[in-house]
Amino acid sequence: xxxxxxxxxVVKSAIDMAQKKNLSQIKLLFLRVxxxxxxxxxVFNYAIKELSKGTILENSEIKYEIFPAKxxxxxxxxxxxxxxxxxxxxxxxxxxxHFIPETIHVYMKCPKCKSADFEIKEGRGVFIEDIK
Numbered sequence: 001x002x003x004x005x006x007x008x009x010v011v012k013s014a015i016d017m018a019q020k021k022n023l024s025q026i027k028l029l030f031l032r033v034x035x036x037x038x039x040x041x042x043v044f045n046y047a048i049k050e051l052s053k054g055t056i057l058e059n060s061e062i063k064y065e066i067f068p069a070k071x072x073x074x075x076x077x078x079x080x081x082x083x084x085x086x087x088x089x090x091x092x093x094x095x096x097x098h099f100i101p102e103t104i105h106v107y108m109k110c111p112k113c114k115s116a117d118f119e120i121k122e123g124r125g126v127f128i129e130d131i132k
Contacts, residue, residue: 002099003040006126007047014057017131026060028132034123035069035082038098069123071108075115082123084111 010031018026029048033039045062052058069082085108086094093107101124105116 003044004047004051006037006039007044007051010048010126010128011051011055011057013128014131015055017128018056021131023131024056026057026131028061028063028130029057029128030063030065030130032065032067032127032129034067034125036097036101036104036120036124037126038094039126041066065129067123070121071110071118072121073110073113073115074117074119076110076113078110078112079121080111082120085109 010029014026014029033041033044041064045064048057048062052060070079071082071085072079089097089107096103097107104120105118108118109116110118
């Protein structure tokens with residue numbers, strides 16, 4: 001599960017950020033998670049909690065904001081939401097995108113012109129928005 005790999009990166013980054021801010025304890029970790037990541041938030045939260053044990057992140061409050069994805073067609077300029085295209089995918093296609101987000105261009109097309117030449121303008125990645 002890529003949730004564990006992402007959680008490991010978040011924990012390491014949060015600890016590094018805290019050390020640069022001279023924090024001895026992280027009380028709040030605020031994350032922004034892109035919709036395209038398709039993270040199982042329950043697994044992700046559990047992984048962060050487990051990986052935080054024995055660190056300055058242990059027992060911290062974790063808050064999340066899921067931010068929506070916006071796709072823009074390079075062919076016709078159409079702008080649409082990720083969920084518009086996601087609803088029509090099979091479970092196998094959704095799983096492929098879950099593990100390898102770059103495969104999105106194989107399975108999704110612009111709803112207007114059917115081109116696979118589009119960009120994900122928003123909604124990718126996991127970001128540490130703030131630590132306190």
